Amino acid sequence: MDISNSSVKIPKHLKDLPKFYSGVEKLLIAVDCIIFGFDKNNLKLLLFKRKVQPFKDNWTLIGSFVRKGENLDQAAKRILYEATGLSEVLLKQLFCYGRTDRDPGDRVISIAYYALIPLIEDDECTNGEYKAQWFEVDNAPSLILDHNEMVFSARKKLCENAKYEPIGFELLPQKFTLPQLRLLYEALFQRKLDRRNFSKKILSMDILEKLDEKDKSTSTKGANLYRFDELKYKDKLENGFYFKI
């Protein structure tokens, strides 16, 4: 199937014409980000104090209206950068929320994205602008509008995606141990995983690079550090391999 943008090119004489579709009502478009992090045992959520009315000072996801000339992905990226200072981050579009009454401030269509970031300190996230705070996902305060629903769906989607894509690594530091990785998946799937079977499975995929370093912070023996080998992974993908945990 041809998935190129379109075989029908834009005729030149259209380019400088006034816009079509006049008289159609326009709406506000926002992007909201569900920012996940992981800390030892817990999946976490970065929440913010809303700065504007309505619902000023209530807990909220971070979001912003989409600007003129800005793609949706760009908007998500900008929002995340403004809120955390991070730019190389996994962002994924989840769902579009458009109930007419979802925001009493006006009708707003909101596109939800989730972001997976390696945990950083609360105060590094503020950038002077926002009061950000990490919460355990299962222990987070109630949020404004339909943001609770967004978080719920995002968590579910994250869990699904993590089964078939190697996105868990995005939530860990570059170097991590197998026990760490296992705790992450246990938090995502909300169930215990067998230590031995987990190691076997993840190592058999042959997408981790074993480093010559140990992390002794959780045991006397120390656990080996690994790195996700993205190049190797992508190479394998092309040869019919697919990630599955």
Next chain:
Amino acid sequence: MDISNSSVKIPKHLKDLPKFYSGVEKLLIAVDCIIFGFDKNNLKLLLFKRKVQPFKDNWTLIGSFVRKGENLDQAAKRILYEATGLSEVLLKQLFCYGRTDRDPGDRVISIAYYALIPLIEDDECTNGEYKAQWFEVDNAPSLILDHNEMVFSARKKLCENAKYEPIGFELLPQKFTLPQLRLLYEALFQRKLDRRNFSKKILSMDILEKLDEKDKSTSTKGANLYRFDELKYKDKLENGFYFKI
């Protein structure tokens, strides 16, 4: 986790105030529907001749701008009804397309939905308004804007969803045979499935009702007709069962 709309109620004094968010640019919002059908061996796509500029008379997905006071799902439902006359149809939101340059007519944010309908004749779809035509998905004409990309993604998503949700039945008549159902999944997954293993698997789920009727249109012996037992399925769902094909 609390997924109620919000624990923060809208303060009464806000309700009659002028809208917030003044000065923010608004954009056009459209919903586009990828309408799938199934005919004997082939997954099909219902396409339309565009009635307006730009790209008038080119093949396109059916779509419409979202109206004031209309939820996104309602818009999708309306579009589908206007185009096919069908109203009890599976509709699922897929993805939101928002590239700034995706429509030369103006900046339009488009939310794609797929619809699964039991095949009906082309001319029943017109409703006097549109020139609709079914195409095999793999043999469809090139579409305007980013509609080719939408179709591609929708097909992929449909395939994924069909593995874990009993949505295949939406594409068949109420009464169907196992060979028919198998052909459908073969078209979705684009590979042959073993006749015997397929029957075994689908019947072992115990969500089909065997009818006392045969379809003799494809063989002398005739194939038994079945019906998807939605109530039974939902009941099983609550008891931890999950569909998997």
Next chain:
DNA sequence: TCAAAAGTGTTCAAGTTACACCCATGT
């Protein structure tokens, strides 16, 4: 009576789960 599709059962391979023992090291 035979061709063509439909229905059913068995066997084998692969993947998943359960589980036990040894290792390294700071105290």
Next chain:
DNA sequence: ACATGGGTGTAACTTGAACACTTTTGA
């Protein structure tokens, strides 16, 4: 020397894949 978490191997089981024979009936 021992307690604690980390590393590996093996057996039982479940699931999915491969495959062959019998049944029905219109032509």
